Amino acid sequence: MSTLENTVIGFIGTGVMGKSMAGHLLAAGYQVIVYSRTKEKAGDLLEKGAYWGGTPQEVASKANVIFTMVGYPSDVEEIYLGENGLVNHAKAGSYIIDMTTSAPSLAVKIFKAAKEKDIHAIDAPVSGGDVGAKEAKLSIMVGGEEEDVEAITPLLSLMGSNIVYQGKAGAGQHTKMCNQIAIASNMIGVCEAIVYAKKAGLNPESVLKSITTGAAGSWSLSNLAPRMLHGNFEPGFYIKHFIKDMKIALDEAEHMKMEVPGLTLAKKLYDQLSEMGEENSGTQALYKYWKS
Known part of the structure; x- marks a missing residue:
C-alpha cells in the first residue's frame, strides 16, 4: 500500500x-x-x-x-x-x-x-x-x-x-444484509414501544431511560427513538435506500430458499410510507405509520 x-x-x-x-x-x-x-x-x-x-x-x-x-x-x-x-x-x-x-x-x-x-x-x-x-x-x-x-x-x-x-468478494455485502435484516424488525419494535408508552400515559423519554440500557437496548432505540419523539425525521439514512437494501436481502434470501417474515413485514410497512411521500425521510419516520 x-x-x-x-x-x-x-x-x-x-x-x-x-x-x-x-x-x-x-x-x-x-x-x-x-x-x-x-x-x-x-x-x-x-x-x-x-x-x-x-x-x-x-x-x-x-x-x-x-x-x-x-x-x-x-x-x-x-x-x-x-x-x-x-x-x-x-x-x-x-x-x-x-x-x-x-x-x-x-x-x-x-x-x-x-x-x-x-x-x-x-x-x-x-x-x-x-x-x-x-x-x-x-x-x-x-x-x-x-x-x-x-x-x-x-x-x-x-x-x-x-x-x-x-x-x-461479496462477503462484506452479505454481512451488510445480515445487518439490515436485524434493523428491519428492530425498527418495528422501537416504534411500537414508543407508541405503546404514549398510549399507556407514560413519559416516553423516561421509558427510554429504562429500556435503552436493558435487554431491549439497540442502536436504533438509543439513537433514533429520541429523534422520533422530537419530530426529527431528517435522513441519517434514507427510507428509499433502506427499501433498496431490503429488496436485495429478500432476493438473496429467496435465492437461498429462506423465509424472512420479519423482513417481509418491514418492507411492506416502509413501502407504504414511501407511497405516502416519505421516501426521502430517515428510516425513523416509520414512526409515522402509527401516527398517520
Whole structure:
C-alpha cells in the first residue's frame, strides 16, 4: 500500500454519509479528489481543500485508491463497469473500494472484472448512519482478498472503529444484509414501544431511560427513538435506500430458499410510507405509520 506522500484518494459520492467519510480522509492529510453527480454536495469538501473530479473516469486517472458511496446497485454498476467506469480506467495496481450497500453478486462481478486488469477490488459496506460517519465510528464489513484488505485498513480506520474482514468478494455485502435484516424488525419494535408508552400515559423519554440500557437496548432505540419523539425525521439514512437494501436481502434470501417474515413485514410497512411521500425521510419516520 502506498504511503501518505504518494497515495492519492478518489471519493465518489458525497451525500449524507460520504461527505463525512471523505472529510476524515482529507483531515488526515491525504490528497482527495471528489466527484458527485451534484457538485454542490461536495462544496464543503472543496472549501476544505479537496479537488474536483469532473467524472469517475477523471477520478480514476488521478487517484490510486478510490472509494465509492453512492445510492443503488445500478449506480455502482455504472460507476465500476460502465464504459467510462473505474474498472476500465483505473490504473493497474489501484484499489477500488465500494462502500455502498449493494448486491453481493455485483461485488463478485466487479472483483472478477477488476482482477483481470490487475486492480484490487474490495466491497466494504458500512453501518452507523450519519452519526457514525461524522464521528468516524462506522462499522465496516469487508470482503475481498485478505492482503488487499490489510493494505487499505489504515484508511478504513480513519472512517470506522469496527473493521472486520468477512471473507472473499461479496462477503462484506452479505454481512451488510445480515445487518439490515436485524434493523428491519428492530425498527418495528422501537416504534411500537414508543407508541405503546404514549398510549399507556407514560413519559416516553423516561421509558427510554429504562429500556435503552436493558435487554431491549439497540442502536436504533438509543439513537433514533429520541429523534422520533422530537419530530426529527431528517435522513441519517434514507427510507428509499433502506427499501433498496431490503429488496436485495429478500432476493438473496429467496435465492437461498429462506423465509424472512420479519423482513417481509418491514418492507411492506416502509413501502407504504414511501407511497405516502416519505421516501426521502430517515428510516425513523416509520414512526409515522402509527401516527398517520
